[in-house]
Amino acid sequence: MMKNIGNNQIHKHQANHNRGKNKRGNWLAVILFRISRRDFGFCLTALFVFCLGSLVWQLNGGPPNLLQDIRYYFGQSTFTDDHGPVAPKVLPFPSRVVYNRVGKCGSRTIVLLLRILADRHQFTLVSSDIHNKTRLTKHEQATLMRNITEIPQPFLYTRHVHFLNFTRFRIDEPVYINIIRDPINRFLSNYFFRRFGDWRGEENHLVRTPGMKDEERYLDINTCILENYPECSNPRLFYIIPYFCGQHPQCREPSEWALEKAKQNVLEHYLLVGVLEELEDVLLLLERLLPHFFFDVLNIYKSPEYKKLGNLTGTVRKHTPSLEALQVLYQRMEYEYIFYNFIRDLFHLTKRKIGLRSGPRPSRHHYNPAPRAHADEQDDDDAGHN
Ligand SMILES: *[C@@H]1O[C@H](CO)[C@@H](O)[C@H](O)[C@H]1NC(C)=O
Ligand SMILES: *[C@@H]1O[C@H](CO)[C@@H](O)[C@H](O)[C@H]1NC(C)=O
Ligand SMILES: *[C@@H]1O[C@H](CO)[C@@H](O)[C@H](O)[C@H]1NC(C)=O
Ligand SMILES: *[C@@H]1O[C@H](CO)[C@@H](O)[C@H](O)[C@H]1NC(C)=O
Numbered sequence: 001m002m003k004n005i006g007n008n009q010i011h012k013h014q015a016n017h018n019r020g021k022n023k024r025g026n027w028l029a030v031i032l033f034r035i036s037r038r039d040f041g042f043c044l045t046a047l048f049v050f051c052l053g054s055l056v057w058q059l060n061g062g063p064p065n066l067l068q069d070i071r072y073y074f075g076q077s078t079f080t081d082d083h084g085p086v087a088p089k090v091l092p093f094p095s096r097v098v099y100n101r102v103g104k105c106g107s108r109t110i111v112l113l114l115r116i117l118a119d120r121h122q123f124t125l126v127s128s129d130i131h132n133k134t135r136l137t138k139h140e141q142a143t144l145m146r147n148i149t150e151i152p153q154p155f156l157y158t159r160h161v162h163f164l165n166f167t168r169f170r171i172d173e174p175v176y177i178n179i180i181r182d183p184i185n186r187f188l189s190n191y192f193f194r195r196f197g198d199w200r201g202e203e204n205h206l207v208r209t210p211g212m213k214d215e216e217r218y219l220d221i222n223t224c225i226l227e228n229y230p231e232c233s234n235p236r237l238f239y240i241i242p243y244f245c246g247q248h249p250q251c252r253e254p255s256e257w258a259l260e261k262a263k264q265n266v267l268e269h270y271l272l273v274g275v276l277e278e279l280e281d282v283l284l285l286l287e288r289l290l291p292h293f294f295f296d297v298l299n300i301y302k303s304p305e306y307k308k309l310g311n312l313t314g315t316v317r318k319h320t321p322s323l324e325a326l327q328v329l330y331q332r333m334e335y336e337y338i339f340y341n342f343i344r345d346l347f348h349l350t351k352r353k354i355g356l357r358s359g360p361r362p363s364r365h366h367y368n369p370a371p372r373a374h375a376d377e378q379d380d381d382d383a384g385h386n
Helices: 002-016 021-060 063-073 079-083 107-121 138-149 183-196 199-203 221-226 240-245 256-269 276-289 297-302 304-310 323-332 334-354 374-378
Strands: 096-099 124-127 155-158 175-180 270-275
Touching (some): 096 138, 107 124, 107 155, 107 297, 107 304, 175 276, 183 221, 183 323, 221 323, 240 256, 240 334, 256 334, 270 334, 276 297, 276 334, 323 334
Parallel strands (some): 096 175, 124 155, 175 270
C-alpha cells in the first residue's frame, strides 16, 4: 500500500519537474518531504489497516495457535512451542471467549462480576438463562454454535453446557475458560441447594424445587449415600468431567475414556481452568490472561460495593455427612477426583509460570471439610441433574 502511494507521487513529480533537469539531485528529498507532509496521515491509516488485517488473519488462525502464543508468552513451553514458529512478544487478544460454567462452582459470582466488567470494558456478555440443559442434539449444537459466532465481538458467552466441538461443524473455535471445585463439596452444595435454595433457606424450610415430595426433600444425606439412592450414585455423581469431555454419549459414563478426553480437551482448548478454592488467584490469572475482559476484576471483587451486591455473608456448613458416607462418596467419585487433582496441579503450574506463589497445598486426603468458599452462597445455578 505504501509503495503504491510512493509511485503515484513519483509520477506526479516527474511531470512537475520535467523542465529542470539540473534539479534532479533535490528530487528525492522533495518527494519525500511532500509525501511525508501530505500523506503522512494516510500512511499511518494504511499501516493501521494493515495491522488490523494482520490481527484478523492471526485470529482466524484459530485458538490452538492463540493458546500456544499465550502459553509461550508466559513461558509454558511445550514441544510444539519449542519447535514451531516463534510466537509474538505481544499478548494476543482473543475476541471470542466461552465460559461453559459448571454448576455450583461459584459461577454466579463470576457472572455478577462479568456484568460489571462488560459495562466497563465494552465487550458483549451473553449469559444464557438455560440452566438445565447441558447436553444437546446435534442440530441444537450446530444452532447454538452458529448463534454464538453471531454475537458482536469481542464477546464472552456463558452457559451451563458440556464442551462444544466447534471444529466439528467447521466453525472457528473460541477460547474456553472454566472454574471447578472439590467434587464432594460441589455435590453437597448441589444436594442442599436443590432442596432448600441455600443454607438460610434450609433453616427456614424454604422450598427450592416445587413438586419435590417431602420424602425426598428431607431425605437424610447419609441414607441417600449409604442406601444407594440414584441421586447419590453413579452416573449422577459423574458431573464435572462431562463439562470438559463433550457432547458424546460416552462422556456421561464414568470411565477412563471420558476422563482422558476431558483432560485432553483442557490441554488443547482451555486457556484457564481455575479452582474455586483459590478464587482470588483465579481472578488474578484471568486478569493477566484476558486483560481486555478481566482488567481490574480482583479490585472489583474486593470492593465493598461488590460485597454488598453479592451479599457475601459466609455461613458454616451444617450438614457434613458421616465419615463412612464420605468415604463411600469418595470411592464413587474416583474419576472426578483424578480430574480435579489434574486441574489443580495444572492451575498451580500456571500460577508458578506467571510468578504467583502457589496456594496452600491441601493434603491429598479424601475430603476437606473446610469452611465453604463464601462464593458458594450466591451460586444460584440450578445444577439439577436430569
Ligand atoms: C428446564 O427448565 C424449564 C423451566 O425452567 C422446563 O420447562 C424444562 O422442561 C426443563 N428442561 C429439562 C430438560 O429439564
Ligand atoms: C439462537 O438464536 C435465536 C434468536 O436469537 C433463538 O431464538 C434460538 O433459541 C437460539 N438457539 C439456540 C440453540 O440458542
Ligand atoms: C471434534 O470433531 C472432529 C470431527 O468430528 C474430531 O476430529 C475432533 O477430534 C473433535 N474434537 C474434540 C475436541 O472432540
Ligand atoms: C444479605 O442477605 C440477607 C438475607 O438474604 C439479608 O438479611 C442481609 O441484610 C443482606 N446483607 C446485605 C449486606 O445486603
